[in-house]
Amino acid sequence: MDLTEQINQLEADLLELGSLLEKSERKRVQDLLKQEQKKVEKELSVKQQQKEQQAKRQADPSAASKAAYTVKITNYAWDQSEKFVKIYLTLKDVHKIPTENVEVNFTERSFSVLVKDLDGKNHQMTILNLLYPIEEKDSFKKLKTDMVLVMCKKQTSKKWDCLTTVEKQSKEKDKPSVDEKSDPSDGLMSMLKKIYEDGDDEMKRTINKAWSESQEKKIRGEDMMDV
Known part of the structure; x- marks a missing residue:
């Protein structure tokens, strides 16, 4: 069914809905008919716009190729x-x-x-x-x-x-590798080293302070064991 026939059918539907609306007496029935009327009117408007665009293309066969880019x-x-x-x-x-x-x-x-x-x-x-x-x-x-x-x-x-397979490969590439035989502390040290290297002066001072306090606690613990 071409656009002209679709438009004719929708216009006929609107006429019949209008006729039924005039004859109906029940409010619920009237509301349902009005809802359907709005739907048909919206569909008819879209089809009419499509027909206008189609007419423009037929009047100027090169119109389809005139899209800017x-x-x-x-x-x-x-x-x-x-x-x-x-x-x-x-x-x-x-x-x-x-x-x-x-x-x-x-x-x-x-x-x-x-x-x-x-x-x-x-x-x-x-x-x-x-x-x-x-x-x-x-x-x-x-x-x-x-x-x-x-x-x-x-x-x-x-x-x-x-x-896509490209997305899957990208996810696998970005996923951190885990060596089950490696010492977990090695990964932690590597992470802290990267944070220290990439951090600003305040971050470096914070890490240095935390490291110093950790070493002091370790030394105090060893001294207690010697006693």
């Missing part, structure tokens, strides 16, 4: 269920542009998003090296108010600790 989408959030990994991209008014202006392509270990002609710009995002493989054919997009939701269908129902 392409910007990268760098901010996103992600979540997961047993079957899907969900990526949330917040883009103001994205629900007002034609659905075909939002392209999402999937491979087994990646996906890319291209939003065309939104606020005079194209918006692009590519995620490579997904942590686990996904089902390309069963993955899809959803357009919500000010948001693109990318649904990646998991091949296996396992929990993802992160979105």
